[in-house]
Structure formats: C-alpha cells, structure tokens
Amino acid sequence: MLRYQTVPVTAFAQNCSIVWCDETQDAAVIDPGGELDVLLAEVQRLGLHLKAIWQTHAHIDHAGGTAELARRFDLPIIGPHPGDQFWITGLPQQGAMFGFPPAEAFTPTRWLADGDTVQIGHSTLNVRHCPGHTPGHVVFHSPEAKRAFVGDVLFAGSIGRTDFPQGNHQQLLDSIRERLWPMGDETVFIPGHGPESTFGDERRSNPYVRDRA
Numbered sequence: 001m002l003r004y005q006t007v008p009v010t011a012f013a014q015n016c017s018i019v020w021c022d023e024t025q026d027a028a029v030i031d032p033g034g035e036l037d038v039l040l041a042e043v044q045r046l047g048l049h050l051k052a053i054w055q056t057h058a059h060i061d062h063a064g065g066t067a068e069l070a071r072r073f074d075l076p077i078i079g080p081h082p083g084d085q086f087w088i089t090g091l092p093q094q095g096a097m098f099g100f101p102p103a104e105a106f107t108p109t110r111w112l113a114d115g116d117t118v119q120i121g122h123s124t125l126n127v128r129h130c131p132g133h134t135p136g137h138v139v140f141h142s143p144e145a146k147r148a149f150v151g152d153v154l155f156a157g158s159i160g161r162t163d164f165p166q167g168n169h170q171q172l173l174d175s176i177r178e179r180l181w182p183m184g185d186e187t188v189f190i191p192g193h194g195p196e197s198t199f200g201d202e203r204r205s206n207p208y209v210r211d212r213a
C-alpha cells in the first residue's frame with residue numbers, strides 16, 4: 001500500500017510529500033522545493049530508501065531543491081511534462097523573482113505525459129497532465145490509496161494562479177473538471193499549499209469549480 005508524509009518547505013509552505021511503498025520502504029519525494037536537510041531527516045526517521053524525485057511542475061517552491069537532491073543521491077528526476085521546460089530553464093531567475101536563493105536548472109531523467117504511470121516499490125500511480133497553472137503541470141493519482149498529489153492545480157476552497165506566463169484560467173478549470181473529478185468524489189487530494197480536502201467537497205463548495213445546480 002502507498003503511504004505518504006507531507007512536509008511543508010520553503011517560505012511558501014509548499015507541501016512536499018514523501019511517498020513510499022510500505023512493503024519495500026522504497027520512497028519518492030514529490031516536489032522538493034527546498035529545506036533538503038528537513039526532508040532528509042524525515043526520510044531517515046521513517047526508515048525509507050529514497051529512489052526518485054517526482055515533479056508536478058517547475059515553480060521554485062516546488063523545484064528549488066530538485067537539482068541538488070538528485071545530485072546528492074544520484075536520483076532520477078521524473079516529470080514534469082515538457083511544457084514546463086521554460087520554467088526549469090528559468091529556475092535561477094525565479095529565485096530572484098520570488099525572493100528565494102538562486103536555484104539550479106536540471107534535466108529531467110524522464111518527462112511525463114498524460115496517461116503515463118510512475119512506480120515506487122509495489123505501488124503504481126497514474127499521471128494526468130493538468131495544464132493551466134503552468135503548461136507542463138502533472139498530478140499523481142493512486143487509485144489504490146484514493147489519494148492524488150495535485151501540486152498547484154487545486155486547493156481546498158481555491159484553485160491555482162493563472163497570471164504567470166502561459167497560465168490559462170479556462171484550461172485550468174477544464175483540467176480540474178475533466179481530469180481530477182473522474183478520480184472520484186471520495187479521493188483525498190494533497191495540494192501544493194494548505195490543507196487536504198476531497199474532490200467531492202470541492203465539487204460541492206469550491207466557488208471556482210463547484211458543480212452548477
């Protein structure tokens with residue numbers, strides 16, 4: 001079974017999730033935005049074997065620690081979708097733009113596309129491409145655990161910003177309705193910032209994407 005522990009990192013309190021298979025203890029880190037020492041202490045406390053980095057998108061609060069973490073442990077970087085190449089290339093400048101220390105660009109070991117799967121231990125997660133917040137944003141869904149790691153696509157009571165270059169509000173709404181809702185009302189999602197919620201709760205009460213009466 002897939003398990004996970006979320007660790008808020010960076011000044012933006014970005015929800016970095018450590019996910020692992022509880023049979024093998026193999027783990028992946030989703031969106032290591034920074035504070036690598038905090039993340040690594042948690043990995044060690046949980047007794048996990050770090051195997052991969054999974055990337056939802058390449059904003060600095062999600063990707064600021066990716067290059068360094070990959071290099072230190074020789075980990076593959078899986079994701080995001082190639083639409084985020086310009087955000088990856090611009091990581092050093094994003095540091096200045098958002099008041100972060102400069103971050104390094106990286107080259108993903110494997111780009112992701114809609115319909116792909118990623119594996120950790122005996123657990124398989126489905127990849128959905130959800131553009132709108134960034135053009136290359138992906139989410140990771142475990143049907144078995146009924147969990148989805150959605151980055152900055154959807155939040156409890158809100159949705160991702162679309163005022164960045166190549167952001168697109170309508171595309172984000174379509175991503176949420178067409179690619180997240182089919183995962184099921186009972187699915188719990190872990191957003192990039194703030195508390196968890198379920199898709200069913202958001203369909204009822206999120207003012208941006210609730211179902212029309």
Ligand SMILES: [Zn+2]
Binds near residue numbers: 057059133152
């Ligand atoms: Zn973002």
Ligand SMILES: [Zn+2]
Binds near residue numbers: 014059192
């Ligand atoms: Zn974010």
